[in-house]
Amino acid sequence: MALQTLSPGAESTLVIAPMLIVLVAAVGTLLLGTRPRARAGVSLAGGAAYLVAVAAIDWYVVLAPDAPGAATYQVGGLPAPFGITLVADGLSAFMLTMVGVIGVASLVFSIRVLPELDRRSYYFPLFHFLALGVTGAFLTGDLFNLFVWFEVMLMVSYIFVAYYGGPQHTRAAFWYVALNLLASAVFLLGVGGIYATTGTLNMADLARRLAAPAAYGIDPGPVVGLLGLLLSVFAIKAGLVPFQFWIPTAYRAAPPPITALLAGATKKVGIYAIIRLSFTVFADAQIGVDLAIPAVGTILAGDSPLAFIGAVLFVMGTASILVGGLGAVGRDSLEGVLAYSSIGQVGFIAVPVAIAATTTVPDVRHIAIVAALVYALNHALAKGMLFLAVGAVRTATGTSRLADLGGLASRSPPLAGAFFIGSLALVGIPPLSGFFGKFLVFDAAAQAGSMSVLVLLLAGSLLTIAYVTRAWNRSFWGQRTPAVDDAVTDPVQVAVLLALAVTIVAVGIGFEPIYRFADAAATAALDTDGYIDAVDPNQTVSGADGGNVDAGAGAGEGGGGGETGMGTEPETEPGTGTINTSNGGDTP
Amino acid sequence: MTTVIMRTTARIVVPIVLIVAISLLIEGHNLPGGGFIAGVLTSTAFVIVYIAFGLDFLERGVLGRDVDPGKTPSRDRVVVAYRRLFTVGLAIAVVSGLVPLALDHPFLSQSYIVLEGVPLYHHLEIASALAFDLGVYCVVVGGLLTIISVVGAE
Numbered sequence: 001m002a003l004q005t006l007s008p009g010a011e012s013t014l015v016i017a018p019m020l021i022v023l024v025a026a027v028g029t030l031l032l033g034t035r036p037r038a039r040a041g042v043s044l045a046g047g048a049a050y051l052v053a054v055a056a057i058d059w060y061v062v063l064a065p066d067a068p069g070a071a072t073y074q075v076g077g078l079p080a081p082f083g084i085t086l087v088a089d090g091l092s093a094f095m096l097t098m099v100g101v102i103g104v105a106s107l108v109f110s111i112r113v114l115p116e117l118d119r120r121s122y123y124f125p126l127f128h129f130l131a132l133g134v135t136g137a138f139l140t141g142d143l144f145n146l147f148v149w150f151e152v153m154l155m156v157s158y159i160f161v162a163y164y165g166g167p168q169h170t171r172a173a174f175w176y177v178a179l180n181l182l183a184s185a186v187f188l189l190g191v192g193g194i195y196a197t198t199g200t201l202n203m204a205d206l207a208r209r210l211a212a213p214a215a216y217g218i219d220p221g222p223v224v225g226l227l228g229l230l231l232s233v234f235a236i237k238a239g240l241v242p243f244q245f246w247i248p249t250a251y252r253a254a255p256p257p258i259t260a261l262l263a264g265a266t267k268k269v270g271i272y273a274i275i276r277l278s279f280t281v282f283a284d285a286q287i288g289v290d291l292a293i294p295a296v297g298t299i300l301a302g303d304s305p306l307a308f309i310g311a312v313l314f315v316m317g318t319a320s321i322l323v324g325g326l327g328a329v330g331r332d333s334l335e336g337v338l339a340y341s342s343i344g345q346v347g348f349i350a351v352p353v354a355i356a357a358t359t360t361v362p363d364v365r366h367i368a369i370v371a372a373l374v375y376a377l378n379h380a381l382a383k384g385m386l387f388l389a390v391g392a393v394r395t396a397t398g399t400s401r402l403a404d405l406g407g408l409a410s411r412s413p414p415l416a417g418a419f420f421i422g423s424l425a426l427v428g429i430p431p432l433s434g435f436f437g438k439f440l441v442f443d444a445a446a447q448a449g450s451m452s453v454l455v456l457l458l459a460g461s462l463l464t465i466a467y468v469t470r471a472w473n474r475s476f477w478g479q480r481t482p483a484v485d486d487a488v489t490d491p492v493q494v495a496v497l498l499a500l501a502v503t504i505v506a507v508g509i510g511f512e513p514i515y516r517f518a519d520a521a522a523t524a525a526l527d528t529d530g531y532i533d534a535v536d537p538n539q540t541v542s543g544a545d546g547g548n549v550d551a552g553a554g555a556g557e558g559g560g561g562g563e564t565g566m567g568t569e570p571e572t573e574p575g576t577g578t579i580n581t582s583n584g585g586d587t588p
Numbered sequence: 589m590t591t592v593i594m595r596t597t598a599r600i601v602v603p604i605v606l607i608v609a610i611s612l613l614i615e616g617h618n619l620p621g622g623g624f625i626a627g628v629l630t631s632t633a634f635v636i637v638y639i640a641f642g643l644d645f646l647e648r649g650v651l652g653r654d655v656d657p658g659k660t661p662s663r664d665r666v667v668v669a670y671r672r673l674f675t676v677g678l679a680i681a682v683v684s685g686l687v688p689l690a691l692d693h694p695f696l697s698q699s700y701i702v703l704e705g706v707p708l709y710h711h712l713e714i715a716s717a718l719a720f721d722l723g724v725y726c727v728v729v730g731g732l733l734t735i736i737s738v739v740g741a742e
Contacts, residue, residue: 030679074694075694076698077697
């Protein structure tokens with residue numbers, strides 16, 4: 001039977017727009033070859049267009065008074081749950097905005113930080129492919145597709161970690177590749193297991209089936225373990241303890257603007273995936289299995305796997321705060337301090353997520369997710385900006401070792417000012433963006449009534465103050481070193497830093513709309529039914545009998561030629577723009 | 589490896605491999621095959637040539653160019669061509685995905701037409717997916733051969 005593909009509406013096309021923009025920018029810069037100025041121009045145009053597209057999604061899909069709250073896009077016109085669905089809801093839009101801001105800043109920065117030789121290589125195409133992977137991961141509504149975007153992101157980060165090609169870069173890249181290949185294998189194993197258990201990989205369909213396993217004839221027991229596998233993969237991406245060890249070497253090896261993007265954007269992909277899968281997809285799952293550890297007690301009682309996720313995340317998050325904070329105090333270079341600091345800061349994001357998972361009060365869960373998102377935003381802005389500032393320091397002085405720096409504040413007040421604001425945002429001083437992040441995290445912990453969490457968070461904050469003060473004192477105050485005396489800062493780099501600093505201040509002062517946005521994002525993250533309705537995995541399959549599980553199951557996963565209609569019959573009348581699907585349509 | 593047996597075998601095998609690769613590419617839209625596997629197979633044919641006749645054979649023997657022995661492998665003219673093939677393939681694949689957008693259909697939508705009364709074939713099916721497959725094919729051939737010839741030279 002011929003199925004007319006729906007012509008996507010304007011809102012729907014908007015969903016795929018950011019992805020297409022970076023894809024075209026990547027190919028465009030690749031085609032331009034060895035013309036650096038044209039490449040830079042296309043890159044900047046792509047970055048600007050990306051921001052416009054993301055802003056349009058923010059407004060028309062999430063924030064406008066009559067906004068639908070979520071929009072979907074079926075790639076290739078193949079209906080869910082068989083085709084690949086892209087979903088832009090509040091959570092995705094929030095994450096995209098974050099990535100857009102820090103991405104464009106580091107793109108502008110890149111144009112100035114890299115010498116001519118670097119720019120002749122594939123820097124800009126790779127930059128856009130990294131952005132493509134991150135964007136795809138935020139937008140996809142399909143678990144296998146999420147794996148694919150993770151791979152896109154990883155392939156590029158491998159190259160960036162090894163970019164300078166020195167011995168320490170190669171060593172960092174080797175560890176990074178080895179760890180992530182293992183992670184990818186585990187991810188694929190988890191995805192395969194979930195498909196074998198539930199018969200679907202479309203996230204909305206998955207949520208629907210897990211909420212009513214009996215109706216679909218599936219036994220969801222193994223899902224808890226598989227979710228644990230996926231969780232560990234996402235924790236590797238986010239750099240949570242005990243998977244934090246790759247971060248310092250990789251962040252030191254990559255070019256500074258890329259480090260800003262790795263800390264600001266790809267880390268958030270791990271956080272996003274944890275939030276999306278835990279709360280949107282698996283929250284309503286009816287597992288029906290009890291899981292108990294003798295010493296600890298019951299960690300999973302009956303229904304939702306959230307309690308289990310919460311317990312694990314809580315341990316990881318608090319350990320990250322301590323390990324990151326303590327590690328950062330003793331580092332001897334600015335990058336080292338910031339890399340350990342970002343381990344600790346991700347802990348601050350993971351703890352509210354854990355609180356949200358363990359609590360049973362809907363309001364507390366909501367405020368905890370808001371706290372995690374606002375904190376993630378602050379971390380993306382502040383840490384991204386600080387890594388860029390380190391890039392600027394390195395351009396100016398040629399070093400980032402604390403021992404060789406000193407007195408930068410008198411040498412370049414604007415650079416010092418930007419670094420100062422970023423540091424204060426990290427600590428959480430009002431009225432900067434970091435204050436609200438910290439405040440909401442503490443608020444969530446207090447509302448959950450957990451004193452021990454509060455004490456831990458407080459200890460983590462004190463450690464933040466300690467290492468930030470130390471880095472500031474050693475490099476920006478004190479005696480000028482010879483390296484600093486000869487320093488010449490790049491005006492464009494400093495301008496980018498100041499723009500980001502202004503953004504941080506603006507986010508703090510005009511926090512009301514940001515809070516509304518984060519609130520909408522948290523609502524979207526927790527609204528499983530809304531997500532299912534938006535994706536509507538019933539487009540072809542009518543009736544909820546298990547017999548439809550296998551129909552056309554391969555159609556969505558094909559990476560290459562698999563996008564054509566399965567089982568097309570040559571004798572059918574040619575019809576431009578129609579997809580012939582002979583399966584799934586023969587309902588009685 | 590450049591024994592007489594190897595070279596003789598290569599002469600026979602390489603054309604067969606290439607023809608199989610092209611047939612896999614063309615029928616890939618609704619039968620087993622496709623751009624990726626066709627690209628891998630094509631690269632295999634080139635690898636056989638490299639093994640049997642040496643790395644410079646393509647430039648010196650086939651294209652009749654002089655080869656500068658001291659050159660860096662990544663600036664080799666053949667390698668530059670491979671890299672260009674990669675880029676062009678990527679562009680083809682992206683554009684083939686974008687065309688449906690201009691026709692008001694979703695990204696990567698595919699269709700096909702059946703031509704009747706074509707001489708020799710009589711009945712020929714042309715699928716739009718072939719354009720995407722061709723892009724994938726170019727990316728795979730360009731990418732793999734760049735890696736093989738650069739790493740092989742080192």
